[in-house]
Amino acid sequence: MRIGSAKQTYAADEAIFKTDVQRLWFGLLALALILFPFVSSDYWQLLACLIAVNVIAATGVMILTGFTGLVSLGHAAFMGVGAYTAAYLSNHLALPFWLSIPAGGFAAAAVGAVFGIPSLRVKGLYLALTTIAASFILQSIFFNWTAVTGGARGLTIEPASMFGHLLVTPGAIYWIAMPIAALSVWWARNLLRTRVGRAFIAIRDRDVSAELLGIDLLRYKLMSFALASFYAGMAGAVWVYLFRVITPESFRLIESIFFVAAIIVGGLGSVRGAIFGAVFMTLVPELLKIGASDLAPYWPDAVKLLSPVRTIVFGALIVGFLMFEPLGLNEIWLRIRQRFALWPFRT
Amino acid sequence: MIEEADARVDAPILQVEAISLAFGGLNALRNVSLDVVPGCITALVGPNGAGKTSLFNAISGFYRPQSGRVFFEGRDITRLSAPPRAKIGLARTFQNIALFRGLTVLDNIKLGRHAHLRTSLVEALFYYGRPQREEIELRAEIEQRIIDFLEIDHIRHAPVGALPYGLQKRVELARALAMKPRLLMLDEPVAGMNREETEDMARFILDVRDEWGVTILIVEHDMRLVMDISDHVIVLNFGEVIARGVPAEVQKNEEVAKAYLGSGEIGSQVRQSVTEMAAS
Numbered sequence: 239m240r241i242g243s244a245k246q247t248y249a250a251d252e253a254i255f256k257t258d259v260q261r262l263w264f265g266l267l268a269l270a271l272i273l274f275p276f277v278s279s280d281y282w283q284l285l286a287c288l289i290a291v292n293v294i295a296a297t298g299v300m301i302l303t304g305f306t307g308l309v310s311l312g313h314a315a316f317m318g319v320g321a322y323t324a325a326y327l328s329n330h331l332a333l334p335f336w337l338s339i340p341a342g343g344f345a346a347a348a349v350g351a352v353f354g355i356p357s358l359r360v361k362g363l364y365l366a367l368t369t370i371a372a373s374f375i376l377q378s379i380f381f382n383w384t385a386v387t388g389g390a391r392g393l394t395i396e397p398a399s400m401f402g403h404l405l406v407t408p409g410a411i412y413w414i415a416m417p418i419a420a421l422s423v424w425w426a427r428n429l430l431r432t433r434v435g436r437a438f439i440a441i442r443d444r445d446v447s448a449e450l451l452g453i454d455l456l457r458y459k460l461m462s463f464a465l466a467s468f469y470a471g472m473a474g475a476v477w478v479y480l481f482r483v484i485t486p487e488s489f490r491l492i493e494s495i496f497f498v499a500a501i502i503v504g505g506l507g508s509v510r511g512a513i514f515g516a517v518f519m520t521l522v523p524e525l526l527k528i529g530a531s532d533l534a535p536y537w538p539d540a541v542k543l544l545s546p547v548r549t550i551v552f553g554a555l556i557v558g559f560l561m562f563e564p565l566g567l568n569e570i571w572l573r574i575r576q577r578f579a580l581w582p583f584r585t
Numbered sequence: 586m587i588e589e590a591d592a593r594v595d596a597p598i599l600q601v602e603a604i605s606l607a608f609g610g611l612n613a614l615r616n617v618s619l620d621v622v623p624g625c626i627t628a629l630v631g632p633n634g635a636g637k638t639s640l641f642n643a644i645s646g647f648y649r650p651q652s653g654r655v656f657f658e659g660r661d662i663t664r665l666s667a668p669p670r671a672k673i674g675l676a677r678t679f680q681n682i683a684l685f686r687g688l689t690v691l692d693n694i695k696l697g698r699h700a701h702l703r704t705s706l707v708e709a710l711f712y713y714g715r716p717q718r719e720e721i722e723l724r725a726e727i728e729q730r731i732i733d734f735l736e737i738d739h740i741r742h743a744p745v746g747a748l749p750y751g752l753q754k755r756v757e758l759a760r761a762l763a764m765k766p767r768l769l770m771l772d773e774p775v776a777g778m779n780r781e782e783t784e785d786m787a788r789f790i791l792d793v794r795d796e797w798g799v800t801i802l803i804v805e806h807d808m809r810l811v812m813d814i815s816d817h818v819i820v821l822n823f824g825e826v827i828a829r830g831v832p833a834e835v836q837k838n839e840e841v842a843k844a845y846l847g848s849g850e851i852g853s854q855v856r857q858s859v860t861e862m863a864a865s
Contacts, residue, residue, distance in 0.1 A: 248724040249717075428712035432720060433695075433702040435709065436688070440696050443685035450645060450683075451764065452671030452700025461706055507687060 254427055271416060275409045284408040285524060287480050290415035291473045292500065292516035294422045298469025299497045300504075300512035301426060305435065306462040307442030308357050309365055311494045312350075312372035313470050318380055318489030320346040320471025321478045322387050325395045328478075335398035335405075335414060335479055342475030343468040349376070350467020357459045373491050380486035392485030395478060411480045418476060422469055426509045429465075438462055439507075503559050505566025514567035523552055596659065598623040598768055598800050599644065604653030606636075606643055606824075613639040614650070615824045621768065626794055626801045628811045628832075631821035632844055637804045638680060640821070641772055644802075645677050646670045658767065672700040674767030678757045678774060680804075686746035690737060690756050693745055694727050697763030731759050734796075735789060751782040758789060762797070769793065771803045775810055783807065787814055812836065820844065 245251045255261045275283055295317055302310050320342030327333040327341055353372040357365050380387050387393065398405040398414065405411055429435040437458050440448035449455055478484055496519060504515025526548040533540035563569060597620035606614040614636045621627045629637050642648045644655055646667035654663045657675060676697075684693050702723065704716040712720075732738050735755050740748060745756060754774060761769055774790065775783040787810055793799050805811050811818060811832065818835040820828040822844040828835050835841055 247721075248728065249721050252720060252724060425710040428716075429706075429709050431712055432704050432709040432716050433699050434704065434706050436692055436696050437699060439688055439692075440685050440699075443687050444683055446647075447679065447683035447685075448696075449667045450647075450671060450677065451696055451760075452668045454668050465706065 252431060254431075271420075275412050280408055283412055284480075285520065287408045287411050287415045287476075289517055289520045290412070290419040291477045291480065292497075292520050293419045293513050294415075294476065295470050295473035296497050296500045296504070296512040296516040297422045297426050297509065298466040298473070300501045300506075300509065301429070301438065301469070302462050302466035303498065304501050304506045304508070304511065305430070305442060306438040306459065308354075308459060308462060309362065309498070310369045310463075310466065311366050311491065311498065312353060312369035312376070313466070313497050314489045314491070314493030315373040315376035316346045316350050316353075316467040316470035317474035317477070317493070318376060318484075318486070319349045319467075320474030321484050321489070322380065322474075323471070324475035325393055325478050325484055326386055328395050328398075329393070335400075335475075339414070339418070339472055339475040339479075342478075343471040346471025346474065347464040347468035350470070351460050351464040354460050354463025354467075357463065358456045369494075370491065373494060377486055377490065380489065387486070388484075390486065392483060392487075394483045397482060398479045405479070408480065411476070414479060415476050418472060422472070423509060423513060426512070430509070434458075434461070499556055503556060503566055505568030508568045510571065511566050511568040514571065518567060522555060523548065526551055597621055597656075598658055599802065600656040601640070601644065602654045602656065604640070604643055604650040604655065606639055606648055606650045612824050614643065616653070617821070617824070617826055618653075619819050619826065619829070621800060621802050622817065623800045624794065624798060625816040626790065626803060626814055627817040627819065628815035629802065629804045629819050629821060630806070630808070630811055631827075634823075635821040635844075636824040637821055638772060639824075641677065641770055641804060645675060645770065668700070671764060674765060675770070676761040676764040676766035676768070677770035678754075678761050678772055680772040680776060682750075682753045682757055684745045684753060684757055684760070687744070689742050689744055690748070690759075691724075691727070691732075691741045693756055694731060694759045694763045695723060697760040698723055698727075698765070701765060727759075727763060731762050734792070735759050735762075751778055751785075754778070754782075754786065755789070758786075758793075762793065762799075766799050768800045768802060771801065771805075773805055774803065775805065775807050783810060790814060 245256070250256070255264055274286060278286070295313060299310065299313050302308050302313075323345035324335075324338040324342035327338040328335070333341065353369065356368040360368060381390055383389075398411070403410075405414065429438075437448065437453045440451065440453060441455060441458055441462075445455060474489070477488075500515035500519040501512055502515070503518055504513065505511030527545075530541050530544040530548060533544070559566065599619075599621040601617060601619045604614055604617045605612070617636070617640060619627075629640065631637055639648065643650050646662075646665060650663070654661055656662065657670075657673060660673075662670060662673075662675075685696065688696070702719055704719055708714070708716045728738075728741075732741055735758065737752065737755055737759060740752060740756075745753060748756065758771070758774065761771075771790070775786050778786065790801060790803070791814055794801055803811075803815065815832055818828075818830065818832050819826060820835060820838070820841050822840075827840045827844060828838045830838075
């Protein structure tokens, strides 16, 4: 229901939530997120943490690819930079998590900005290729800079601690991961209400006229790379505290593709799309796994036989989205919302 | 509003001094000079390929002329890149609309003000204090001065890509006005419009000059519009200025008629009948 929202000020019309009904729903969502760890099992808490990490990273990719129009296939590597930085600072300088996580973000932002430099000259597929190169270069650093990264064997870190409590379980990490995810989403949403976010979209839609309006392309493209990498770095740092072990294997090219797939499935060009995409991409493979094991009582071999099928189903779902819902889950959401716009007065 | 009438005797707001521009062997502009008088509408006309859009691109910083100089309000801007030109008040629209299709009308117009806003990336993330104030002020100003003025209040939240052509042209004008222009360059503002839309646009252009005090340089093929609204006309042909003056003078110019209608027996007959038509 979205009626009865006559606005009196421009500030009200520029707000993120424009009606009381929206605010109510958002309040309910926030409440559910707060209550979630108290009513769920370890397994679901772990999934929730993974979703939060993926939401942070996917929001970053959305800013870079969905809003600025710069395709990046190096995002998992930037995430790795954040993860190793946080691990190093935590192990060697005994930095608490609330410092090492942002530090991971800043380290990744610096690296991301450097790999963003080619974006001034190359676009589209060509840029995608240069970011793949970034991915391989960073991979090789992760493997070979043994003093910092522990090489192929990787490294482990001490659990995060707060007021003397060790945050070991996913249920505890949830209180780090979910607030950061919420902050990331809020930042992205704010960005779009200001000149910076508009400039990003302008560069995506028509860079020539963006320049004519006074938008410095190099500056804004690098800014977008740095911000997106900052998101990735924070996601990587949270990820480290969740698993407490890192190997270079965790940040391969395939993970970067995972994020690009997530924002496409979610719906390019909307913050909500990044959330939907991250949730979908994290949850669906797990749900398929659960579905297969639920069949076990009736069909003992289900898990073994269905596990390759699972990957196929997952792949088919993505292809299905590209074909039948190119604007992604967000579009479905908007359609449902539109349907109920005048409910219950008109259906 | 800015004073207008007495400004007309001032020094030219834009001076183009002997610009030449060549692409390979093709001379797009040869030794073109012109002055744009502040507070006036100056029209740039000429047959297709005469170099009008090239000249526009040279003035707005897309092309760098091989020789010659461009002065804006007395300042040499020949070597200035495009973004800083936006800040000093040089605004333009494009022949084939260059709006941002994924954004709403309102966001497109807001983008016009980009160079004058100050919010930094970090401030933007928190949207608290200055960024918020700046955005709300901008919104109010756009609503009151631009959206009202151009009569586009019914479409402010519509995505630009879904609008009909005539309205898109109007939104592009709105975006240019949001740039706080001192000189507004319009590249074929009424191309492809019907009579009614053309008349609306002509009214807006005149109002921009009179109410906003903005100087206008316009490229247009619609001769009726050019003769109706412009104070000065400059005619280009094959990259050279072949005539300039008030509309009535230019209309009678032999060179101009030749450029448009061709020379020779048939050409002169056509020219004669056109002149008769214009006289009646």
